[in-house]
Every structure is written in structure tokens, then in C-alpha cells.
Amino acid sequence: MSTDFQQARVALGIRLRELRGRTSGRALAAQLGWTQSKVSKLETGRQTATPEDLRAWAEATGHPEAGEELLSRLQGLESRSRSWRRQLAAGHRPVQDTLTTEYERASVLYAWEGSMVVGPLQTADYARAIFESYSELHQSPRDTEAAVRARMERQRLLHDGRQAYHVVMWEAALYSRICRPGALAAQLDRLAGTIGLDTVHLGIVPFAARVPIPPGPGFWILDDRLVLVEDWHAELWLDDRDSLGVYQRVWERLAGAAVYGDAAHRLIARARAALDLA
Structure with missing residues (x-):
């Protein structure tokens, strides 16, 4: 807290x-x-x-x-700490709708994620596994399909050309077996396909990279006005200058340890090849 x-x-x-x-x-x-x-x-x-x-x-x-x-x-x-218990009282769909409103207001979005593929780049099957796992964890109403539709609908923002997404992920996120192998393979294929999109700048921090700061919880920075941080018990919404500055510096340090373009593509391909699809 x-x-x-x-x-x-x-x-x-x-x-x-x-x-x-x-x-x-x-x-x-x-x-x-x-x-x-x-x-x-x-x-x-x-x-x-x-x-x-x-x-x-x-x-x-x-x-x-x-x-x-x-x-x-x-x-x-x-406005600073929004407990998941309260946010998920009516299921995941209302939370997704709230996020869509905030994303639509932003022009430049920065993300760090160390444990899974970020929402805007998820496939439907991958998102479904995420929502189901969190519904079970928080014992919240299961509106999985409605939540998946909301997340997929928000991905239109990737293609309308009005926004720029700067996403940095830890290589561990490529290996997290949070869904069945076939769904993870499709997710990695989707992730590889985002490399080269005009609106997405994807970086991956390799396992072997020297990181200037320990990788911490996932977060989003929306323009220079809001930071969203996910923890197990709550989601933090931070809009004060000091907090924004801290998270911007964290993102810059992790982004500096990431690889991009062909090097990122090779890391994704290596994770894809490690899957046992038999």
C-alpha cells in the first residue's frame, strides 16, 4: 500500500x-x-x-x-488506489470500458510489463486466459467473453494512426505459460507481427541484459498526465508530478536495456521454438 x-x-x-x-x-x-x-x-x-x-x-x-x-x-x-475487489464487483467489462476511455484521451502511451503480453497486443485466447485467472483470484463475476470483446475492440486504437505505443517487455513475458501452448504460440506470432507497425515501438529486455533497475510491476504512462500501476490488491492511478517523474525514469532505464527490431524478433522466435506443441 x-x-x-x-x-x-x-x-x-x-x-x-x-x-x-x-x-x-x-x-x-x-x-x-x-x-x-x-x-x-x-x-x-x-x-x-x-x-x-x-x-x-x-x-x-x-x-x-x-x-x-x-x-x-x-x-x-x-483516485490513487482502486481496489480490485471494488472495481471487479460487476466483472471485468466495466474496468475495460473505463480503460478504453482513458486510452482514447492519450496521444502517446508508454508501457512496461515483465510477466505477460500487454493488453493492446493480446490475442483473444490469450486475453481470455488472463481474465479467467484473475476472476478466479479475486472471486469476481465471470464476464469473460464481454471483457475479451472490450479488449479486442480497444485494439482499434492501434490502427487508427492517432496514437503511438512505446511498449517494453521483459523476455520472461514471452515464456509465461498462462494459457495452453497453442494459444501462446498464436500470441507470440501476433507479437512478432507488431514489429514494424507505425504505431507500435516494441522493445524486449533479454534475460542476459544488464538492467539498471530491478524489473518491477507492470505500468502504463498516458501522455504526461497519468500512470496506471497494477498490483495484486489494487490498481494505482497516479497523476502527481513526482510519481509521474519516477515512472518515466523507470521506463527510460528499462527501455535502454531493451532490444528492438530484428533482435526483438529473434527473442520472440526463440520463445516460439521452445514451445512443445506436440
């Missing part, structure tokens, strides 16, 4: 404590039908409130006018 996120959650908890006033935590918990530990965790920043929690808190403490303020604080907090 990011320090900024936790600080914002603690600040929200302090505000909740102010609104509670002289009412005891035990009495408030009883009034709301909650456990006392939930009240304590919300006030100390150890648990993230839901919008329903905040509305109920404002009403129960006699400050209904504070409801919008609390929701605004929560929105600001979640």
Missing part, C-alpha cells in the same frame, strides 16, 4: 473521529449495527470505508451535511 494512500486513509479516519465527538465508539457501533472493531479500524486508517459506511456515519453522528465531504475525501483517496 502506498504511503500517500495510507496517509489519506488516516486523515479520513481522523475526520470521522471528529464527527463522532463525545459519542463513544461502542455506542456508535451499536447504533450502526457494526462491531466496535470496525469503528476503531475506520478511525485509525486500518480499514477503507465504503460510500455506504460514510453516509451512515454522517447520519448517525448527527452531521448529514458532512456526507458529501466524506465521499469527496474517499474519491480522492481511491
